[in-house]
Amino acid sequence: MLRDRDTATKKALHFGAGNIGRGFIGPLLANSGYHVIFADVDEDTINKLNEVDTYGVHILDKDEHFRHVEPIGNVSGVLSHQPDAQFFTADPTVHLITTAVGPNVLPKIAPTIAEGLSQRRKSHPDGGINIIACENKVGATAMLRDEVLKSLSPEDAAWVKEHVGFANCSVDRIIPPFDPSEDPEADNDLDVGVEGFFEWVVESPALKEPKPHIEGMQLTADLVAYVERKLYTLNTGHATCAYLGYLKGLSTIDVAILDPDIRRAVEGALEQSGAALIKKHDFNVKEHQAYKQKILERFENPALKDSTDRVGRQPMRKLGKQDRLVGPAMMCRELELPNDWLLNAVAACLLYDVEDDEQAKELTGMIAEDGVIKVVRELTGLTMDEVSTVERKYEELKKWKKQSGRLETAFFFREGACV
Numbered sequence: 001m002l003r004d005r006d007t008a009t010k011k012a013l014h015f016g017a018g019n020i021g022r023g024f025i026g027p028l029l030a031n032s033g034y035h036v037i038f039a040d041v042d043e044d045t046i047n048k049l050n051e052v053d054t055y056g057v058h059i060l061d062k063d064e065h066f067r068h069v070e071p072i073g074n075v076s077g078v079l080s081h082q083p084d085a086q087f088f089t090a091d092p093t094v095h096l097i098t099t100a101v102g103p104n105v106l107p108k109i110a111p112t113i114a115e116g117l118s119q120r121r122k123s124h125p126d127g128g129i130n131i132i133a134c135e136n137k138v139g140a141t142a143m144l145r146d147e148v149l150k151s152l153s154p155e156d157a158a159w160v161k162e163h164v165g166f167a168n169c170s171v172d173r174i175i176p177p178f179d180p181s182e183d184p185e186a187d188n189d190l191d192v193g194v195e196g197f198f199e200w201v202v203e204s205p206a207l208k209e210p211k212p213h214i215e216g217m218q219l220t221a222d223l224v225a226y227v228e229r230k231l232y233t234l235n236t237g238h239a240t241c242a243y244l245g246y247l248k249g250l251s252t253i254d255v256a257i258l259d260p261d262i263r264r265a266v267e268g269a270l271e272q273s274g275a276a277l278i279k280k281h282d283f284n285v286k287e288h289q290a291y292k293q294k295i296l297e298r299f300e301n302p303a304l305k306d307s308t309d310r311v312g313r314q315p316m317r318k319l320g321k322q323d324r325l326v327g328p329a330m331m332c333r334e335l336e337l338p339n340d341w342l343l344n345a346v347a348a349c350l351l352y353d354v355e356d357d358e359q360a361k362e363l364t365g366m367i368a369e370d371g372v373i374k375v376v377r378e379l380t381g382l383t384m385d386e387v388s389t390v391e392r393k394y395e396e397l398k399k400w401k402k403q404s405g406r407l408e409t410a411f412f413f414r415e416g417a418c419v
């Protein structure tokens with residue numbers, strides 16, 4: 001039987017049928033008239049995508065009056081490691097490839113995309129295409145492009161540079177795992193639960209013509225400002241809240257952000273990253289204040305039931321030089337602004353030892369073997385002074401961790417001072 005994907009005239013191929021794929025990027029594409037082909041390694045999800053006509057996106061607004069379900073149709077699925085994904089990369093009716101697989105997975109899907117582009121060049125040499133990696137990483141699409149180019153012959157690489165647009169983007173919508181069995185309005189296992197807010201901003205100059213027109217996607221010529229604003233505010237605050245919440249024995253973000261000590265530490269980190277962002281990008285102070293306030297309100301949404309474990313996942317990635325903790329701390333230093341609350345968040349990240357998180361296990365093992373100073377120096381690129389501050393805060397937080405589960409005021413966040 002023909003699926004819609006075989007006859008549709010405008011298609012998009014999206015790698016990663018997870019939370020962001022099914023709950024954000026896929027719906028925006030489908031609602032803009034694309035047939036969305038999800039490519040994923042999860043066979044069960046792919047089979048279901050091919051069986052259903054629609055699935056539901058549950059808008060889990062903080063205010064229950066605004067909660068509702070949006071049906072999403074015109075979707076299908078293919079296994080990402082099978083020839084199908086290459087086939088659709090080469091299909092000239094596929095105008096756009098997007099991803100939401102996690103930054104660490106991009107190198108794994110790059111050879112498939114490279115092979116598909118090579119076939120596209122041979123069968124449709126005029127058939128350009130745009131690619132956008134929707135991941136929490138500065139320059140994720142550029143990284144994917146570099147991985148794709150590594151797998152191509154010089155002739156294919158030259159064609160790709162001319163005909164394929166690789167546009168970086170910033171992607172913002174909180175989408176935790178969703179259990180359909182707990183929601184009476186859930187249709188099937190593909191349903192997702194998302195917050196109402198979303199922001200998808202794409203680097204316009206990098207796109208090839210014809211540029212995609214997708215309702216809900218913003219185009220900008222100054223993506224760096226958007227990416228840094230999002231990653232160093234939403235993600236910085238979220239990660240700080242997750243790591244301190246974990247240490248304090250609080251398992252969800254909405255509960256952790258209402259703890260006065262954690263809130264002070266999150267606000268401290270956001271005041272410092274905000275000062276750097278305003279100075280670097282010349283943001284309007286009042287608008288940035290409102291942006292931060294909105295983010296704190298989003299964290300308070302109890303309907304999302306967002307776990308500190310999800311938001312804290314993969315701590316080693318989150319300690320990267322351009323990532324949400326070290327990135328703003330370095331930006332503060334470069335602009336001669338204080339960064340101690342951000343270093344506090346780095347220290348909290350080092351104490352995240354959730355058992356079923358591979359990176360948390362590895363990080364804890366490295367610290368046990370080599371000590372905090374060596375590990376932080378190797379992973380982060382912070383200065384020696386900053387590393388010493390992180391170590392001191394790590395030791396202080398460790399004492400707090402011993403009390404985890406007890407909700408009394410922490411002893412070291414007194415009088416707004418991050419000691």
Ligand SMILES: NC(=O)C1=CN([C@@H]2O[C@H](COP(=O)(O)OP(=O)(O)OC[C@H]3O[C@@H](n4cnc5c(N)ncnc54)[C@H](O)[C@@H]3O)[C@@H](O)[C@H]2O)C=CC1
Binds near residue numbers: 019021102109173174
């Ligand atoms: N969930 C959220 O609130 C947000 C997530 N992001 C970013 O979006 C990206 C995806 O995150 P989520 O959707 O939450 O993760 P997820 O874990 O829900 O989805 C990832 C999907 O990728 C699939 N996958 C893994 N390896 C693959 C491969 N080789 N080929 C194809 N598919 C593969 C997985 O099976 C899964 O379905 C990450 O970079 C994340 O940082 C960005 C903003 C918000």
Ligand SMILES: O=P(O)(O)OC[C@H]1O[C@](O)(CO)[C@@H](O)[C@@H]1O
Binds near residue numbers: 172173
């Ligand atoms: O997806 P990552 O990079 O592991 O980080 C989780 C974070 O990303 C988000 O999913 C959205 O940016 C947040 O909900 C959370 O702060």
